[in-house]
Amino acid sequence: MTFDYTPSELMAVAGARELQDRQVVAVGLGLPVVASFLAKLTHAPNMTVLFELGVINPQPIHTGVGLADPRVWYQAEVLSSFVDILGSILHAGRVDVGFLGGLETDKYGNLNTTLVGDPRGKFRHMVGSGGANDIASCAQRTVIIIRHEAHKLQEAIGFITSPGYLTGSNSRQEAGLRGGPSRVITNKAIFKFDDKSREMELQSIHPGNTVEDVLQTMGFTPKLPKDVPFTDPPSHEQVRLIREVIDPERIYMG
Amino acid sequence: MSKLATLSEAVSSIPAGAHISLSGFAITRCAMAFAREAIRQGLKGLTLSQCVGAMDADLLVGAGCVKRLIYGGGSLDRFGRLANVNRGIEDGTLKADEYSSLSVAFRYLAGSLGLPFIPIRSLRGSDLMKNLEEKSPGDVADVDDPFSGKTWKVLRPLNPDVAVVQVQSADEEGNAWIMGPRWDNVEQVKSAKRTVLITENIISNKTIRQNPERTVIPGLFVSHVVELPFGAHPTSVYREYDYDSSAIETYVEASKTPDSFKAYLEQTVFGVKDHAAYLELIGGKSRLRKLKADPDLGY
Numbered sequence: 001m002t003f004d005y006t007p008s009e010l011m012a013v014a015g016a017r018e019l020q021d022r023q024v025v026a027v028g029l030g031l032p033v034v035a036s037f038l039a040k041l042t043h044a045p046n047m048t049v050l051f052e053l054g055v056i057n058p059q060p061i062h063t064g065v066g067l068a069d070p071r072v073w074y075q076a077e078v079l080s081s082f083v084d085i086l087g088s089i090l091h092a093g094r095v096d097v098g099f100l101g102g103l104e105t106d107k108y109g110n111l112n113t114t115l116v117g118d119p120r121g122k123f124r125h126m127v128g129s130g131g132a133n134d135i136a137s138c139a140q141r142t143v144i145i146i147r148h149e150a151h152k153l154q155e156a157i158g159f160i161t162s163p164g165y166l167t168g169s170n171s172r173q174e175a176g177l178r179g180g181p182s183r184v185i186t187n188k189a190i191f192k193f194d195d196k197s198r199e200m201e202l203q204s205i206h207p208g209n210t211v212e213d214v215l216q217t218m219g220f221t222p223k224l225p226k227d228v229p230f231t232d233p234p235s236h237e238q239v240r241l242i243r244e245v246i247d248p249e250r251i252y253m254g
Numbered sequence: 255m256s257k258l259a260t261l262s263e264a265v266s267s268i269p270a271g272a273h274i275s276l277s278g279f280a281i282t283r284c285a286m287a288f289a290r291e292a293i294r295q296g297l298k299g300l301t302l303s304q305c306v307g308a309m310d311a312d313l314l315v316g317a318g319c320v321k322r323l324i325y326g327g328g329s330l331d332r333f334g335r336l337a338n339v340n341r342g343i344e345d346g347t348l349k350a351d352e353y354s355s356l357s358v359a360f361r362y363l364a365g366s367l368g369l370p371f372i373p374i375r376s377l378r379g380s381d382l383m384k385n386l387e388e389k390s391p392g393d394v395a396d397v398d399d400p401f402s403g404k405t406w407k408v409l410r411p412l413n414p415d416v417a418v419v420q421v422q423s424a425d426e427e428g429n430a431w432i433m434g435p436r437w438d439n440v441e442q443v444k445s446a447k448r449t450v451l452i453t454e455n456i457i458s459n460k461t462i463r464q465n466p467e468r469t470v471i472p473g474l475f476v477s478h479v480v481e482l483p484f485g486a487h488p489t490s491v492y493r494e495y496d497y498d499s500s501a502i503e504t505y506v507e508a509s510k511t512p513d514s515f516k517a518y519l520e521q522t523v524f525g526v527k528d529h530a531a532y533l534e535l536i537g538g539k540s541r542l543r544k545l546k547a548d549p550d551l552g553y
Contacts, residue, residue: 070492081437124344160382
């Protein structure tokens with residue numbers, strides 16, 4: 001039996017699969033919110049969800065325009081501060097998984113949210129770090145969610161806002177950073193990182209895509225295993241929860 | 255001792271070139287009325303700081319009041335970019351010291367505790383740190399941990415001349431409540447030499463004493479208390495009023511070019527003599543009533 005789901009829904013489900021019960025998860029807004037609420041509603045009811053500005057375990061009933069929107073703080077268990085969330089919890093090493101997005105990433109999972117070149121050869125200054133650099137530096141591991149486009153998956157990026165494995169091998173560890181990216185989830189595929197070289201490696205492609213297409217729409221060639229499996233599709237229940245409970249107005253899922 | 259003051263008095267207590275920390279986070283609890291009055295009074299050469307860049311800082315930058323911005327990046331959430339801040343960085347007219355949220359919070363925390371520096375794990379290996387080491391070498395350094403021998407990046411404390419904080423409730427002495435998340439505001443207050451409170455409500459000292467565990471800003475840090483309903487408009491104040499979407503969209507549109515922003519300032523800042531006139535301009539009581547928060551939801 002087949003049914004329809006969108007690439008964004010599969011991305012959210014793939015994100016949820018990265019989370020386990022009782023873990024502590026730092027999220028920004030958008031797809032990671034859907035992924036973490038989906039995990040909480042299914043296999044990880046005792047997970048703790050953190051927003052950087054001082055919010056623990058909210059239960060929103062309306063979607064918000066960003067972390068600054070009181071809609072996303074609704075029914076939180078704690079409303080506190082940066083020092084509380086990013087300091088006592090994240091910096092101290094108590095965050096198991098952090099979600100990160102970005103304008104572009106490279107084969108080591110370094111992320112740029114600061115500067116992008118425009119066609120006239122000038123740089124445009126963008127949103128910068130917020131808590132992203134802190135999450136990338138201090139979480140036990142991170143999961144990167146990014147759209148699958150050649151200009152977003154680049155051989156080299158213009159600015160490292162949030163460190164991945166820097167120049168590969170031991171360079172991240174030598175810089176004194178904890179953890180590192182474990183997955184990259186795009187709308188076409190999922191990648192992991194090689195244990196030694198720390199280069200991105202194709203793990204699975206989403207149903208309906210080919211390896212050729214996945215590689216042609218990237219700015220670098222990832223490591224390739226002999227066989228590339230398809231990503232497991234979402235279940236009916238997962239898609240129902242996303243559409244009916246988590247994001248009925250389709251604000252996060254587009 | 256009552257520290258009640260008018261907005262005009264509070265702003266005129268701040269000299270040109272001062273370092274001001276601002277309480278906004280993107281589009282919530284921004285010190286907007288303060289920023290508008292500072293622009294009217296011609297306050298120039300400011301250094302601004304906040305963990306996440308917000309609309310209050312963007313307004314002051316767009317009006318040419320700011321020389322330097324110490325921040326952790328920021329936006330107007332889904333409404334758009336901090337266009338004036340970004341333009342200032344792109345054309346080199348604004349010196350921006352760019353950190354992460356936590357690293358600015360740690361600089362305030364060190365300042366609040368009177369520590370000489372604070373070690374941090376964030377920023378290592380990033381181009382944020384590389385830029386800081388090149389452009390602001392006096393604010394970051396390497397220190398060997400005397401206990402483990404490991405080398406840590408350390409940050410210089412921040413001690414703003416004035417913290418300007420938009421709160422829900424305060425008494426005349428400056429004992430204040432912040433409802434909702436406080437992001438960096440308490441550390442801002444405690445690291446600053448003094449604090450200007452912009453409060454939606456004045457409550458009695460008796461009410462403060464009946465709920466002392468709610469006091470997150472002790473009056474001893476505060477120099478001025480300004481009672482100013484809707485002082486954060488068009489940004490939100492949790493449990494008081496929602497953000498004003500159409501007014502933020504107007505701002506985003508206006509901030510796309512320096513010329514259109516100048517026209518925006520002429521109308522919304524220079525075109526009104528004070529905050530009361532501003533509130534009339536944007537639609538007065540009937541507009542503001544629509545923004546009032548539902549007491550159960552908080553927005």
